[in-house]
Amino acid sequence: MVDYRAPLRDMRFVLYELMDGAELSKLPGYEDFTPDLIDPVLEEAAKVCEGVLHPLNRSGDEEGCTFENGVVRTPNGFIEAYQTFREGGWTSIACDPAYGGQGLPKMVNVLVEEMICSANLSFGMYPGLSHGAYVALHGHGSDELKQTYLPKLVDGTWAGTMCLTEPHCGTDLGLLRTKAVPRGDGSYALSGTKIFISAGEHDLTENIIHLVLARLPDAPKGTKGISLFVVPKFLVKDDGTLGPRNGVSCGAIEHKMGIKASATCVLNFDDATGWLVGEPHKGMRAMFAMMNAERLSVGIQGLGLAAASYQGAVAYARDRLQGRALTGAKYPDKSADPIIVHPDVRRMLLTHRAYVEGCRALAAWTANQLDVQTHHPDPVVREEAEEFVALMTPIVKALFTDLGFDATNLGMQVFGGHGYIREHGMEQYVRDCRIAQIYEGTNGIQALDLVGRKLPANAGRSLRRFFHPVAAYIEAKIEDETLGEFVQPLAKAFVRLQQATAQVARTGLANPDEAGAAATDYLRLFGLTALGFMWARMAEAALAKQGEDSDGFYKAKIATARFFADRVLPETGARFSAIMAGGKSMMAFDDAAF
Incomplete structure (x- = not known):
């Protein structure tokens, strides 16, 4: 195993160095989150992921979950690992302190999420779904x-799920049939069947x-x-202790291509007691709060698996002896x-690295x-940030999982035939990653969301x-001799994105089929341009630190930025x-011809 x-x-x-995370402590509520506090959090998260979660990744995949007499059991070691995870406070790091959370910035939490996904995505599904439920209820x-x-x-202590999909409806939730009948005491009796419910039942x-x-x-x-x-x-009693079993049961678990240690369940609701969240007939608004958070998290799943795969591919490429270099023996x-x-091999590794x-x-x-x-005190700034996040959510979800x-x-390909063999662990990353392009809205749906909803939103203001920041950066840096090789390709991609945006808006208005x-091509064009902007900024930050490059980190960062500009960005x-x-x-x- 890698x-x-x-x-x-x-x-x-x-x-x-790129995002100036030290500035986080200037936001209200984040005053304590200086590097002195953040760094130990990241280091401890790394220890848990490397030492507790990753060793269970392959065994969990091979053993999978079991289902018997309505009971779902996770693979050996998962209960103990979850207890360690929970006792370490990792379920609470991004939650409101008013409910016992630690209130860490999302920018820190996303890095912790990446580590969890790299180490053991199946395990991460359980606390991940719980956090989604937390977001909706909060x-x-x-x-x-x-x-x-x-x-x-x-x-x-408790976990959470989101129950949307039914056997006859997935994307088109307007077709769902699960019923909720008022009982007269403020509760409702729910009846129906939900499928594909991640972490729907477990131990x-x-x-x-x-x-x-x-x-x-x-x-x-x-x-x-x-x-x-x-x-x-x-059911929960008035004093907070647990009462009798509710009318919800697991009817089966799915046998999947990947994330086999995550229980994907069929849930049957038989006059189950429930309580309304929010207003009647306004459930989609609340559920989208949960879904948007989950879509960003699913994007991080793609990133985390790619990062783990890259490490395995590099280690193998350094050790595997085969043939001689085309220009003569190097060793x-x-x-x-x-x-x-x-x-x-270098093309594959550098592409992999540039994506990650x-x-x-x-x-x-x-x-x-x-x-x-x-957290920003200025409502105008908050609104602008909200518009940016809404615009980028489908891009992060689809781009990160596609890449x-x-x-x-690519990581599996570097291993050649050994990559196809289970014990090396590379094929598991491929299988586990494949679902991320499908759930929480397929990537085709994300692309439709981008062109159909996000582009025209607020008369195009979200764009x-x-x-604006990309255009301002290009204008300020394009004449810079040291940055030209990074900014000029970005400028070309950005012009393409602008022209494509106008084309999609114009033709899509006349004929929605055109949009x-x-x-899908538009989302990829947008996403690659966004990565180009990130790589230009990273190159700039690394160039400024070359004199401090004792370990070659900045040199490698600049070289990867150069590869991205030369070999990846032209895809635009x-x-x-x-x-x-x-x-x-x-x-x-x-x-009929299909």
Whole structure:
């Protein structure tokens, strides 16, 4: 099995040198979060991920979850690992101190999330879903619901889920049939079946709190008639202790391609007692708060798996001896050269590295704006940050998971035939990563969300939150001789993005199929341009520190930025050409001819 070491050096670079994380302590509520406090948190997270979670990754995949007589059991070691995780306070780091949370900045939490996903994604699903439930209840629950459920979700004694999908409806939630009937005492009786419920049943916590979408008897059709309910596995007594089992049960667990140690359940609700979260028929608003948080977290899953795969690929490429370099032996004392000398292996490793470090930087920028959105004293600044996060959410989710899957495939390819063999661990990263492109809204849905909702939102104002800082940076730096090789390719990509945006807006207004046909290419064009901006800024930060480069870190950062500009960013040209070609060739194709 490949080893994993948390990339703390690069995380600190992104946090302090690129994003100036020391400024976090100037936001209200973050006064205590200086580097002296943040660094030990990252170091302790690394220890837990490397020493507790990662050793269970392969065994958990091979053993999987078991289901018998309605009971789901996680793989050996997971209960003990969860107890260690919970007792260490890791379920509470990004939660409100009013409910026992530690209130860490999102920009710090996203780095911890990455480590967890790298070390053991299946394990991370359990606290990850709990945090999503926390977000929905914290934002939309009544004070009574918050006091009942949030402290236990925060300390990890209880877990949480989100229950949306039904056998006949996935993306189109307007078709859902689960019913909620008022009981007259403020509670509701819920009946229906939900599928694909991650962490829907397990043995890690004493209770599981389900956030369930359902319809009231008088609900209008479509998504406007959906309400959100909190439905605990065990009912909670007035004194906070657990009462009888509720009418919710697990009917089966899915047998999946990856994340096998995460229980993906069929849940049956049979007159289960639940309570309304928020207003009647307004459940989608509350659920989207949870889903948007989860979509960002799913993007981090792609990043985390890519980062772990990269480490394995580099270690193997340094050790595996095969053939000689094309220009002559580089290691004449060995029987053959390590494969890291070969151009195509270097192409794969550098592509992999450029994806990982670029996405890590973009994740930090997005998370920083989440912190600004919730903590900045100026309402105008908060609104601008909210618009930026809304714009970037589908990009982070789809781009990171697409590139994550591409990267894990590259990592497996570096191993050659050994990558296809289970014990090396590389094929597991590929399998685990594949789901991230599907759940929480497929990446095609993310692309449609970007062109159909985010671009026209507020008369296009949200675009300014990305376009303006990028345009200002290009204008300020393009004549800089030391930065020209990074900024000029970015400028070309940015012009393509601007022109493509105008094209999508113009043609999509006349024919929505045109926007749909361009959506996936447009999201990739947007995402690569965003990574180009991150890489130009990282190159600038690294160039300023070359005199302090005792370990070659900054030299490698600059070289990776150069590779991204030379070999990765040109993909924007192909994406631009595809967008400008329009959708006629795909939409004119006869349905019967498929």
